[in-house]
Amino acid sequence: MAGRVLVASRNAKKLRELQRVLDAADIAGIEPVGLDAVPPYPEAPETGATFEENAAAKARDGALATGMACIADDSGLEIDALNGMPGVLSARWSGTHGDDGANTALVLAQLSDVPDERRGAAFVSACAFAVPDGDDVAVTVVRGEWRGAIARAPRGENGFGYDPVFVPEAGDRTAAELSAEEKDAASHRGRALTLLVPALAAFAGS
Known part of the structure; x- marks a missing residue:
């Protein structure tokens, strides 16, 4: 399987x-492939109120459309001073989906008067793993959080999204200044x- x-x-x-x-966990027998490697299928809009709802829906759609096990994630930035926003709207916070520069610039503008001690934030990722099971799919959903604070200006060339303005806790470099391994x-x-x-691992051994 x-x-x-x-x-x-x-x-x-x-x-x-x-x-x-997968390599770090020594899991063999799984070959990740992206959407470009499968025939196009209708992708439902991300309308869930939570990262978990969106991730589960995307994984379920992919598994049902292709018959393959599917991993999907929905992630974003929750800023304390903005009451947890942009949250599920992170990718389109500026109004244009996926415009990292505009999204980051808007967040910095919204926080321009917020002092350093109140610039706390967390990157949140919900990952869902959907495995075809007869006519339905079995879905596992998990949530990871990475606490930090919002810098006053972008720094670094690695990563994507809000990485250049997110400084992880107990660090002084932004996420965009870290190596992929870090x-x-x-x-x-x-x-x-x-x-x-x-x-x-269970799927790889099945």
Whole structure:
């Protein structure tokens, strides 16, 4: 049963991130593939009120459409001073989906008068793993959080999204200044994917 696992994303970095987690856990027999490797299917809009709802819906859609096990994630930034926003709206906070620069600039503008001690935030990632089970799918959902604070200006060239303005707790570098390995060891998505390891290992051995 193990074999190709669909990662419901066109972001090659997410495929590599999952592969690093599989390698670190010594899980063989799983080949992550992205949406570009399968025939197109209708992707439902992300209308859930939580990261968990969106991740589960994306994973379920992918598994039902392709017959493959599917991993999907929904992640974003929750800022304390903005009452947990942008939250599930993180990717389209500025009004244009996926415009990292505009989204980051808007967050910095909204926090321009907020003092350093009140700039706390957390990256949150919900990861769902859906495995076809007869006419339905079995879905496992986990949540990872990475606490930190929002910097006053972007720094670093690695990562994506809000990484250049997020400074993890007990550190002085932004997430975009960390290596891929450093980020995996601490990040919200890395933590969530690690929590999926038991389910992935069971699937690989099935």
